[in-house]
Amino acid sequence: MNRREEFDPIDGQGSAAPSQPARPFGRGLSPKHLRLLINFWPPLLFAGIRVRKVAQDWRRVEAELHLRWWNRNALGSMFGGSLFSMTDPFYPLMLQHHLGPDYAVWTKSAEIEFLRPGKSLARATFCLSDDQIAEIKAATADGEKLLPRFSTEITDPQGETIAQVECTIYVRKKRPIS
DSSP states (O other): OEEEEETTTOOOOOEEEEOOOOOOOTTTTHHHHHHHHHSSSSSHTTTTTEEEEEOTSSSSEEEEOOOOGGBBBBBBSOHHHHHHHTTTTTTHHHHHHHHHHHHHEEEEEEEEOOOOOOSSSSEEEEEOOOHHHHHHHHHTSOOBBOEEEEEEEEEEEOOOEEEEEEEEEEEEEOOOOO
């Protein structure tokens, strides 16, 4: 039976697992198809979050959240959990696409600071630069983990900041099979 080494992100150790082709989310998908698929992903769909644009080079994603009865808090503004959910998956998805299947990538932690209530529409834009991707590849080339931080503002239609989010992303190159 073919076996491959599977990276355990918690303790950094490997364990034997049946061989399967590595398919990080989004590899081989066009930005249009990714946008369509992710808009039907239940955690975003049921929170009312919509991806409006994925750039051709996967370096920019635009998402929005409309205030609806199901994402409204007791005071009538946007539920904070929905605002946070709007920021959670995008940097890991974008990084995984650019780094490829040899890397483990996920959101390790995040902090959100609510600055004003969201009353109608919230928007967030996520951007990666060539320099950020190159720095991450260089820092993880020897198999060491890296915890880059990314900042995102959630704004209303007038451009006022509703919340500021700081995400720490776990990135590590997977260890080769011994």
